[in-house]
Amino acid sequence: MSKRTIEVFLNAEPVQLPHNTNLSSALALWIDEQRIGEQFAAAVNGEFIPRSAYDDCLLGSGDMVDVVTPVGGG
Numbered sequence: 001m002s003k004r005t006i007e008v009f010l011n012a013e014p015v016q017l018p019h020n021t022n023l024s025s026a027l028a029l030w031i032d033e034q035r036i037g038e039q040f041a042a043a044v045n046g047e048f049i050p051r052s053a054y055d056d057c058l059l060g061s062g063d064m065v066d067v068v069t070p071v072g073g074g
Contacts, residue, residue: 006061010035017059024054026065040067 005016010030017026023042030036042049043066049057059065 006059006063008059008061008063008065010065011067012064021059022055023049023057023059023065026059027054027067030067036067037069040069042067 004019006019006021007014007016008026009015015030015035017029023044027036027040027042031038042054044057044059045064046066
């Protein structure tokens with residue numbers, strides 16, 4: 001891993017990202033890569049992050065990003 005990348009964990013799986021990536025950019029990338037769907041909630045290191053704060057949430061090496069999607073049922 002170079003100094004220009006960080007390793008975070010997306011739902012416990014290691015993922016390489018550019019240094020200084022915010023949560024909003026990471027989620028957009030993961031949607032494009034089809035790692036996650038378009039409807040979800042996100043937490044970083046166990047703390048729920050509201051959508052309004054995604055741009056301000058800078059990810060760091062070792063961060064645990066949990067993305068959950070709604071499950072239909074009855």
